[in-house]
Amino acid sequence: MFVRNICKHPFLEIVDKVKEDYMRDYIIYRLIGMTPILLGISFLAFVLITLSPSDPAEVALRVNEITPTPEAIALTREQLGLDKPFFTRYIDWLVASLHGDFGNSYVNNKPVFHEIITAIPATLYLAAVALLFTVIVSVTAGVLCAIYEGSIGDKVTRGLVFLGTAMPSFWVGLLLIWLFSVKLDLFPTSGMQGFSSVILPAVTLALTYISTYTRLIRNNMIENKQENYVLYAKVRGLKESTINKHIFKNSVQSSLTALGMSIPKLIAGTVIVENIFAWPGIGRLCVAAIFNRDFPIIQAYVLMMAVLFVVCNFLVDIFSALLDPRIRQGE
Amino acid sequence: MTFWQQLKMDKVAVISLTIITLVLLIGIFAPVVAPHDPLGTDIKIKFADASWSYPFGTDQLGRCILSRLIYGIQTTVMLSLITMAATIIIGTLLGVIAGYARGKVDEVIMRICDVLLSFPSEVMILAIVGMLGPGLGNVVVANIASKWAWYTRMIRSLVIQYTDKNYIRFSKVAGCSGTHIMQKHLFPGVVGDIAVLATLDTGWVILNISTLSFLGLGVQAPTPEWGMMLNEAKNVMTMYPSLMLAPGFAILIIVSAFNFLGDSIRDALDPKHNQQKAVLK
Numbered sequence: 001m002f003v004r005n006i007c008k009h010p011f012l013e014i015v016d017k018v019k020e021d022y023m024r025d026y027i028i029y030r031l032i033g034m035t036p037i038l039l040g041i042s043f044l045a046f047v048l049i050t051l052s053p054s055d056p057a058e059v060a061l062r063v064n065e066i067t068p069t070p071e072a073i074a075l076t077r078e079q080l081g082l083d084k085p086f087f088t089r090y091i092d093w094l095v096a097s098l099h100g101d102f103g104n105s106y107v108n109n110k111p112v113f114h115e116i117i118t119a120i121p122a123t124l125y126l127a128a129v130a131l132l133f134t135v136i137v138s139v140t141a142g143v144l145c146a147i148y149e150g151s152i153g154d155k156v157t158r159g160l161v162f163l164g165t166a167m168p169s170f171w172v173g174l175l176l177i178w179l180f181s182v183k184l185d186l187f188p189t190s191g192m193q194g195f196s197s198v199i200l201p202a203v204t205l206a207l208t209y210i211s212t213y214t215r216l217i218r219n220n221m222i223e224n225k226q227e228n229y230v231l232y233a234k235v236r237g238l239k240e241s242t243i244n245k246h247i248f249k250n251s252v253q254s255s256l257t258a259l260g261m262s263i264p265k266l267i268a269g270t271v272i273v274e275n276i277f278a279w280p281g282i283g284r285l286c287v288a289a290i291f292n293r294d295f296p297i298i299q300a301y302v303l304m305m306a307v308l309f310v311v312c313n314f315l316v317d318i319f320s321a322l323l324d325p326r327i328r329q330g331e
Numbered sequence: 332m333t334f335w336q337q338l339k340m341d342k343v344a345v346i347s348l349t350i351i352t353l354v355l356l357i358g359i360f361a362p363v364v365a366p367h368d369p370l371g372t373d374i375k376i377k378f379a380d381a382s383w384s385y386p387f388g389t390d391q392l393g394r395c396i397l398s399r400l401i402y403g404i405q406t407t408v409m410l411s412l413i414t415m416a417a418t419i420i421i422g423t424l425l426g427v428i429a430g431y432a433r434g435k436v437d438e439v440i441m442r443i444c445d446v447l448l449s450f451p452s453e454v455m456i457l458a459i460v461g462m463l464g465p466g467l468g469n470v471v472v473a474n475i476a477s478k479w480a481w482y483t484r485m486i487r488s489l490v491i492q493y494t495d496k497n498y499i500r501f502s503k504v505a506g507c508s509g510t511h512i513m514q515k516h517l518f519p520g521v522v523g524d525i526a527v528l529a530t531l532d533t534g535w536v537i538l539n540i541s542t543l544s545f546l547g548l549g550v551q552a553p554t555p556e557w558g559m560m561l562n563e564a565k566n567v568m569t570m571y572p573s574l575m576l577a578p579g580f581a582i583l584i585i586v587s588a589f590n591f592l593g594d595s596i597r598d599a600l601d602p603k604h605n606q607q608k609a610v611l612k
Contacts, residue, residue, distance in 0.1 A: 037446055037449050040442075041446060041449060162590075163583075166534070166583055166586045167579075167583055168538050168558070170558070170561065171561060171579040171583075174561065174568065174579075175579070178568055182572070265451045268453040268454045272542055272546065275546055289461070290460060290464075298462065302457070302458040305450070306449060306450045306451075306454060309450060309451050
């Protein structure tokens with residue numbers, strides 16, 4: 001540190017200082033911008049219940065198989081705090097949510113927070129494996145396709161990529177179950193036992209993203225091939241592999257940023273996969289809650305997902321601003 | 332070259348357009364085309380193999396799969412077209428208003444869009460279906476609600492981009508009325524980009540509607556719907572895997588047709604992109 005300070009030209013120190021100030025301002029600016037969005041999201045998650053055509057009190061009674069007499073409904077309304085004015089309820093709910101208290105499930109009366117927390121690890125595990133598959137496959141395939149552009153392999157991959165975007169993921173899931181579980185008996189059809197059970201769901205989940213990012217990385221690399229620095233490198237007589245390395249570095253960054261943006265989408269996308277493979281995560285919890293009209297769980301799910309989305313976008317923006325000075329200046 | 336000439340040159344576009352038109356026609360004339368009643372059950376012939384009277388066989392209740400596929404067009408494809416139409420109308424209206432009026436109106440509309448766009452669309456759809464309850468109408472509402480903000484924002488930025496163009500400034504100076512400028516100058520400029528996005532998104536909406544129906548949140552039995560048919564096929568997968576094929580391929584074909592058509596329209600509209608492609612080739 002000491003040595004670096006001595007060696008550093010005063011001008012460079014100023015540049016660093018400006019850069020730091022800029023980043024700090026940018027982060028503060030983004031944080032302030034996030035607050036109204038988060039408030040809006042929470043309001044939307046709350047207001048959707050009020051828009052619901054069914055009375056939450058009646059639903060709460062029905063799922064517990066209690067006849068909804070007017071007295072019972074009035075009592076439940078009071079218990080659930082539904083008799084209070086709208087904004088009081090919103091503020092109460094918001095404050096409680098900030099403390100991690102999303103109320104109790106109508107179905108089994110357990111705290112919603114507990115239900116969600118127990119389901120989250122399974123979802124994150126599935127999403128993480130899917131993300132890993134996505135990165136490995138799409139980077140490899142994208143790079144190979146770009147290097148061997150126009151070859152048979154490239155054409156086949158492009159066909160597969162196309163299929164990946166047009167095939168409904170639930171169909172892919174079913175076909176995979178049929179082929180690998182029923183016919184070949186390699187993986188379990190559903191549930192979560194051991195690593196072999198995560199492979200099919202993760203592949204199903206990753207497929208759309210693999211197609212998207214293979215195409216993105218391939219096209220980015222091909223675009224980069226036309227750049228002047230590549231021409232210059234060729235003129236300098238650099239090795240093909242060295243040039244490819246440069247192209248790779250320059251084109252993969254933007255693709256990975258885009259991938260970061262799609263992490264929350266990936267987690268939200270687990271809903272379908274979890275339901276096909278009976279995976280015990282939050283997506284399955286949410287769909288079950290929709291069937292049971294279990295509003296507190298739906299509300300908590302929506303709120304959490306939206307917050308996750310906003311926070312992820314924020315982190316990705318900060319990250320790309322740190323990496324790319326052009327974005328910093330653009331703001 | 333005009334847009335249509337360009338599109339006609341593109342083989343992929345012609346094939347996609349033919350497929351889409353054909354599917355729509357079959358859907359509209361379903362009562363004439365379908366060989367059987369899609370709801371008519373006949374338990375004696377359940378899981379029948381393909382034959383002349385049942386070209387794709389029958390399902391677990393002995394219903395003709397081909398007829399259900401054909402009637403499924405009415406639900407899946409027609410509903411997604413309705414969804415897209417509604418989304419585009421809302422988006423264009425609000426987008427043009429926001430982009431043209433600017434100021435406070437713009438500010439309010441854009442902030443609402445910001446909030447809506449901060450949800451992943453999957454979550455937004457689940458939220459609305461969750462609150463309104465499963466059902467066909469609710470799925471359409473959810474799809475519109477999750478998509479209109481996108482269109483509003485995009486159309487607004489297009490409008491702002493075009494408003495800065497000299498010919499629009501000129502017509503303002505020349506004293507043309509606001510509605511006249513919107514109709515004659517803004518709309519024709521914007522319509523191409525909307526067409527591309529709308530075509531691509533139709534495929535997306537078809538996937539969404541069938542996915543929700545597959546989960547049991549959309550179309551309710553016994554209405555024939557492709558996602559729903561796959562859900563029913565799932566239960567008998569070990570014994571009769573072939574039931575999964577027809578509805579899956581139906582979705583695949585129609586979604587690909589819309590995706591290809593969207594790409595082709597984009598190429599036909601954007602000569603610059605075309606030249607780039609020529610250079611890359």
